[in-house]
Amino acid sequence: MFESLSDRLLESFKNLKGEGSITELNVADTVKDIRKALLEADVNYTVASDFTKSVLDKAVGEKVVSSIKPGQKLVQIVHDELTRCMGGSEVELRTDADPNIILMSGLQGSGKTTFAGKLANMLHKKKGLKPLLVAGDVYRPAAIEQLKVIAAQIGIPVYSEEGNQDPVAIAERALAFAKMNGRDTIIIDTAGRLAVDDVLMTEIANIKAAVRPTQILFVVDSMTGQDAVNTAKEFNDRLDFDGVVLTKLDGDTRGGAALSIRTVVDKPILFIGTGEKMEAIDVFYPTRMADRILGMGDVVSLVERMEQQYDEKKAAQLESKIRKNKFDFDDFLDQIQQIKKMGNLKDLLAMIPGVGSAIKDLDVDDSAFSGIEAIIRSMTPEERANPDIINAERRKRIAAGSGKDIQEVNRLIKQFNSAKKMMKKMSSLGLNGKGAPSMAQMRQQMRGGR
Template identity: 65%
Template sequence: MFENLSDRLEKSFKLLKGQGTITEINVAETLKDIRRALLDADVNFKIAKKFTDDVKVKALGQDVLTAVKPGQMMVKIVKDELAQLMGGTFTDIELQGKPAVILMSGLQGSGKTTFSGKLANMLKSKKGRHPLLVAGDVYRPAAIDQLKVLGEQINVPVYTEEGNMDPVKIAKAAIKHAKANGNDVVIVDTAGRLAIDEQMMNEISAVKKAIDPDEILFVVDAMTGQDAVNTAKEFNERLDFDGVVLTKLDGDTRGGAALSIRAVVEKPIKFVGTGEKVDALDVFHPDRMAERILGMGDIVSLVEKAQEQFDEDEAKQLQKKLQKNTFNFNDFLKQISQIKKMGNLKDVMGMIPGMGKALKGMDIDDDAFKHIEAIIFSMTAEERENPSLINGGRRKRIASGSGTNIQEVNRLLKQFSETRKMMRMVSQGKNVQRMMSGMQGQGRKF
């Protein structure tokens, strides 16, 4: 996501490297390159031009402090303008109704049904809501089946009416059902087409009029680039939707839709889909996305993801084990499990400032821990509890049982020992800089 744009912007900023001051000449050269980078990312030409014009006005109007280099000042200005371009501030969904009704809209294949399940899962797990999913796509049987499967996965009820081909009646009946059964959020999935047509627009407009939703979300595939922006414009003219959902932002997308859509329809991006799993959904924060585009990472989102997996009682127990130096492989497995729950491994690592560039071109598999887990699961319960028992003979048996070799087992044991030492020092508030520098270069990917 945004990798090519990030690279191009970084090269643009280098044009100011070594410059003592910001001038109209060096700014013009830099902005020309930035405009090209935006156009290559499939950003609308008019939006790219206005963006660089706004940056130019702010750059030439800055009194650059002696402690701030021109390149650094330009990065800050571009970051602020990127955030503004994508909406400026986070905008939450409206859930005031009793029940709150959310209506999905978008073309077929945009990911409406999958997103409906993801949103229901997020509202249930993070906001304590009791959602009801409504199968309003009466033309595509697979959509109803897909919604049922998603509902079973996340343990959320799905309202369907076999044989009823009237989405308006289905939506109204579903809201009545929700009131009777204690569901405080109703998420209505709707039909789409391969292209915009009058029948689809009339139908979803009728559903909107009948149920008066608290929130209308337009779901669009980010990989369709400027077509996504054009489609959003047409849907907005008919529905006046409240927010945009960008799906498949983890794919091979140039990012133009994310950067352009807010400026065209003047509606906020509220969510982004980043994978196929039901928890692969992120709330959209323009300022954080701008930082990620510029390779600054997203430490706030990283902390939030970590906190979602944080258990206070477990943390206290872990603290005691670290202080007593009894941290073992069972504890290590728990930590791995928590990291895996945070989402796509490459995306999570990319949130760490400075890691984006280091990860460029690397293919980090979500199963990157599988060899480590295989080795640990090949240990006996006693060995996992007390790693010091693992001698030469046991290492040979563990290697054979895990499908690895003794060298890999030895490497894991060494890394585990070093990790335990470092974690113990951190828990005791000691300086670990020397420890970390000593570990550099020792890490090796399985």
């Protein structure tokens, strides 16, 4: 995401010349480039103009120490302004009410139903809450069935009334059902339209009046660009929602919505959707998003995603196997599965500082692991547990069974052996003789470095 905007901004910084201080003269062209880059990324015109004016006001006259260049100083100023523009700091979803009633709103196709499932999954796994999903979209074909399929994947119950065309009554009875069944969080999915209309607005306003939600979330497809901002304003004028959810940020989005919505409607962005999987939901952190836009990566989010898949007991067992040089292909395959659960591979790599720009033209996706998995699954249990027994004859059989060339099998085994040696070496270094730092320690260290 934001590849085009990132490229344009970084290129504009390179053109800044001058020594000692930043003046209106030497920064003028750079600020023009920044403004143009924002507009091309579909940022609201007024927001883009105010943004560049603020950057210019803060930059002009700024002293530049000898150890950095004017362009580097401007990057810092733009980073701070991007962070401010997107809200400054993260805003948490309220979870203290009982019952906690969350009303979803947005246009058809924005991703409300899928996000309702992701949110329920996150609140259950991370907060220990007991959500109930409510099927309030009574018009779209198969909407109720879609919610039920999603709910089955994450083990969350759904309240629905087949054939009932009154979403207000459904929402009211869902509250009673939740109370009787010990559900403390009610997430109400609602109908959308292809465009904002009075029928849609009146209906969702009636649901709001009937159930008095703790909070209303506006879900918007970030790929709609400037239209997303206009729609957000119309919904906010009628509903006075509490926060925004940006979906499909893993797609070919220009980023304008993320930079504009916060300013235009004065409501925080709470979450972003970064893929189709139920785990592909992140809290929106303005500082981290500014890091990504400026090509600085996002190591904290990467560590947090790792932590979500981190099992201390399994990690201890794995470390023990590595120390004893017993790491095998079953362990290797398990690590691949853990990485795949973390989300889109290209998105993960882009969180590493400096890697995002290097891989922007590469086609990297989850299928990158398919060949490796096929080779490993073509090995016998004995071969996976004892890689050293894989001789030339066995390699031929594995290649034939996986549909891969013998060269690919040889390459994987060579890479595996190299990785195994490296892991043993790193493990032997340890941390004060007590092993590698935990994910929680890594995350705390990263945050402390901000």
